[in-house]
Amino acid sequence: MPRFPGLIHCLATVSVALGMSAPTMAADFPSKPVNIVVPFNAGGSHDLLMRAFAPAFAKALDGNVIVSNMAGGSGTVAASTLAHDTPDGYKLGYWSVTVSTIQPQIKDLPYGEDSWTPICSVAASPTLLFVNAKSPFHTIDEAVAAIKAQPGRYIYGSSGPGTITQLASVAAFSGLGVLKDVRHLPFQGSGPALQGMAAGTIQFYGDTELLMQGGDFRPLLTFSDTRLADLPDVPTAREAGIEPPLDQLYLWGGLFAPAGLAADKRDALSKACGAAVASPELQAFAERTRTVLHYRDAAAFDAFYRAQYSANAKLIDAAGL
Amino acid sequence: MLELLPQAIGLIMTPEGLIALTFGTLLGIVLGALPGIGSTVAVAMILPFTLTMGQAPAILLLLAIYAGSVYGGSVSAILINTPGTPQSAATCLDGYPMAQRGEAGKALGWATQASVIGGLVSAVVLILAAPQLAAFALNFGPIETFALILLGLTCIVSVSEGSMRKGLIAGALGLFLATVGGDPITGETRFTFGQFPLIAGFDLLAVVIGVFAVSEVLIRLSGGDDGSASSVQFRGLVLPRLREWKGRLSGLSKSVLIGNVIGILPGTGAATSAFISYAEAKRSSPRRARFGQGEPDGVIASEAANNAVTGGALVPTMALGIPGDAVTAVMLATLTLHGVTPGIRLMADNPLLIAAIFTGFFIINLLLLPLGVLFGKMASPLLRIPEAWMLVLILMLSSLGVYFVRGNPFDLIVMAAAGIGGFLLRRQGYPMAPLVIGMVLGPTLEMSLRQGLIITNGSFATLFIGHPIAIGLLCLTLLALSLPLIRHYR
Structure with missing residues (x-):
């Protein structure tokens, strides 16, 4: 029986911490x-x-x-x-x-x-691109046609620079070749961005299904491999003509x-x-x-x-x- | 809404509901009074305990913590010149001088009654007109927010005691501190000087606690007397009599209105409303000359406004599912946990729950009065402990609170540095309130202006065109700045 069990235990702990003990046992x-x-x-x-x-x-x-x-x-x-x-x-x-x-x-x-x-x-959670329920756009094709007709007029929002919400819109508009014709307006968080959406300051926003259902919004496409169970009529990004790897987010x-x-x-x-x-x-x-x-x-x-x-x-x- | 009242009351008057209301309010007051634990942290701390509760009691507990903490911040602001939450920073300005004069109980009495009235009115407004007001708030975009923040910045002028030049310098310093960290539009990091921890910027709470609490401790230790060395006598709360309110009611109603409106609007909050309300009172009160030396009107203005924000912030939260501030965002997350989807159909789909929440919120504000008196009794022995121990206690609580917010040890360094910086600046006669205003308003000022410029394609000239609300606020700002000049030269 060791005379200093505490000390030995302590040394063992230190050696493990220093990475000196050879095989660490997963059982422990x-x-x-x-x-x-x-x-x-x-x-x-x-x-x-x-x-x-x-x-x-x-x-x-x-x-x-x-x-x-x-x-x-x-x-x-x-x-x-x-x-x-x-x-x-x-x-x-x-x-x-x-x-x-x-x-x-x-x-x-x-x-x-x-x-x-x-x-x-x-x-x-798959992300979706959506518009206000009062928006004139019912399909992504209508939106793209309007953007092409008036380059620089439409604004997409995000919850901040470099967030998934910005990248969802970037994936959509870049994949459809109109990214340079839309402007980006970042907000501080998704709350203010959704308010900007409801007020009409921004026309497009991308986020998860849960967030979209909080407001009166209309989905245009979904960035998933298959259509979503709750939204069977909304096309996937791939169906809308967006090439991989931008079609899934x-x-x-x-x-x-x-x-x-x-x-x-x-x-x-x-x-x-x-x-x-x-x-x-x-x-x-x-x-x-x-x-x-x-x-x-x-x-x-x-x-x-x-x-x-x-x-x-x-x-x-x-x-x- | 009103026809559901009996059922809603039935939902609240359960043992669970009553405990949530009374215990929550008292706990909120205690947490708010502790320096460093702001409303957001207080609510987030309690959130895990609500998971096993029913829907209505869970939300009511969080609301009670929220309203209680906003009020509780005033207790430490008045008694130890340390705002328990940033919302009560403006309360220090007149509350602490009153306490030094031996009127601590009276100052708390004014603060309590003003808070209760502010909260109650905001609850009534919430119950009667939430959907309509939320629809109005939608008109408030980035450009309107920018104009409102400009108006808020004029408060720096009102709280600059002694030297305007020094006040403006402190305000500019606050604005600068707010720019450190991430650029809100491009996401790039700036002004970090290669120091990684600065990537997240300076935490507002850490700086507020530093420049108020830590610098106060340093000033007392150094014996360097700005008149605050005398210890405060406090033997419980003294409620002002009804006749003492004579001549103060119009100021009170203005403060309640300011708090309510600012609460409903997105992007700003209780701290902003307290400062704007204080500045307005200082401009229009018949006793304005005594502001800063312990004038009850100053305490009333700050506390009525910051508690009126609580009901206001619930308007967009409940009617649109859009959180009005960080606290209401946590509340929406709680609703999600209880299987209720927050959003524009929240009120339509859950009318009874909403009625119970609104009614409970009204009761919480009523409870602030007896529970505030009770807390005053509980707190008074604390102030009789020797000053040296008191200082240690303040430092310990502040450090704990600041560390708790983000779990980041760097915030403690920020707090200490802000304390030393604040100490040096205060010794030179620089007021600290403008610095806090700069830091509170800075991020929103920058964000809203740059958002506005994206909307107008970078044109300053057309920024306000087609935005009548913004133009109105701009005119108010110019008026606020020119009135003192006109008064001076007349």
Whole structure:
């Protein structure tokens, strides 16, 4: 029996922390609480999703999970901080498509495509391009014809520069060849933008189905691979003549660890994530909040994330960001 | 709306509903009074606890926290010269001098009654005319917002005690601090000097707490006396009698109106309304000469307006599903969690829920009066602790609150730096209120002007053409600036 069990335990912890212990056993993982960092304020949609996700995730991991918030800089403050953290599997970030693939390509940030070990995707809502219900445009063709007839007259809005809402409109108008004929008006968040839409200041806006249903709006096209169940008459972007990769745009989010996470830990986390997404609790939450859950395991999410990174590079280029 | 009243009251008068109302309001007052915990953080803190509650009690709890925290900010503003929330920054200007004079209880009494009246009137307006007012608010686009913010900036003139030059410098500094971080139109980062943490800009709360609370502590420590070293005597709240309101009612109604209108409009909030209302009172009150030295009219103007904003902000939130500020945005998220889709059909699809929310909001504002008195009793022993401990307590609470907002340790550095900067500036006679006005209004000023210029294709000359509301506000701005000159030279 060792005389200094505390000391040995302490040394063992230090050596693990320094990365000196050779094989970390996944069976021991997690031995302390896993922290999920939400890069936005408490009370936002990402925060609420993760707080509903955490208990199911903890159960599947057979450990404790805590959710913390670190807001600022459109989510980049948290991502920049976590990117240089130790990849021990105890600190994960819930990054959206914007935080992980768009912001690092438009700002000078201390993280990029290779800063992460993708764990799993949790949610993915397709985006739509829509107009006011009182708008004269009933189809995307009518809108394009009007834009061509009066270049520079029409304005599309966004919830801010470099957001998914801007890229949705950019994907549509760039894919249809009229991007230079429309103007962009950013707002501070989607609330003011929707008000601008209702007031007629802007004529086009792109966002998820949930947001669109909050107002009196008419969808023109959807950026998904198939038509949406609730909106069977709305054509997909592909049907409207928009070529890949601009024809699909999802507001997705998933868990990331700093790059270099051991494969066994990654797989344990990814498996638990899958179980959490499938859990009745989270399914019920998604039903109530109309969140579109979409699980991908570590390998599939890694491929998806990298494909998105380069596809969004084209969008960012088109947007002139 | 009114015919649903009995049913709505039935929905509220459940054990859960009553606890939400009373406990929520009291907790809101406490959280608002703690320096650094603003209304948004207070509401977000409570949100997880509402998940297991019924729809109506959940929303009522958040509303109670909201209204309570807006009022609670005035308590610390008056007693320790530290606005508990930025909305109460204008309350310090006359509330603290009153407290120093030994009238802390009276100052709180004025603040409480003004808050209750402001909140109650805004609740009535909400119940009677939310859809109509929301439709009006839609006319308020970026160009109108820009004109309103210009009018708001004239407040810097009214709160510049002593030296106008120094006030304007402090205001400009506030405007500049607001530009650091991300460009709102292009998304590029600017003025960060390569320092990564600055990418998110300076947090308003961290700066407000720094320049008010931390600098106050430094001033007291240095013994450098701006007359504030005397400790405040406070033995509970003293409500003003009805006859003492004589001659103050027209000022009160003006403040309530200002708060209501600004609450309904998008893009601005309680802090803006409190400053505009304070400036208007200072211009028109018969006792304007005593403003800044502990004049109750100043406290009334600030507190009636910031509480009137709460009901106003609910107008676009409930009628259009468009949040009026960050707090109401969290409320809409809560509705979503309870399976109610916020949006323009919210009132039509859930009339009973909305009636219960509106009625509950009215009751919450009534409760502010007894609960404010109760909180005054609870808080008074705190002020008898030795000053040294008090200073430590203020610093600790401020740091906790500031860290809590974004979970970013950098905000603590910002708070400390703002405290030291504020200390040095105050020693040189620079007022801090203009700096806060600059920081509050700066982002909206820039955003609305640049949005307006996108709409007019970059033309300043045609910015206001076809925008009569904006032109009206512009005329008011010119009037506000020229009246003191005319008065001076007559």
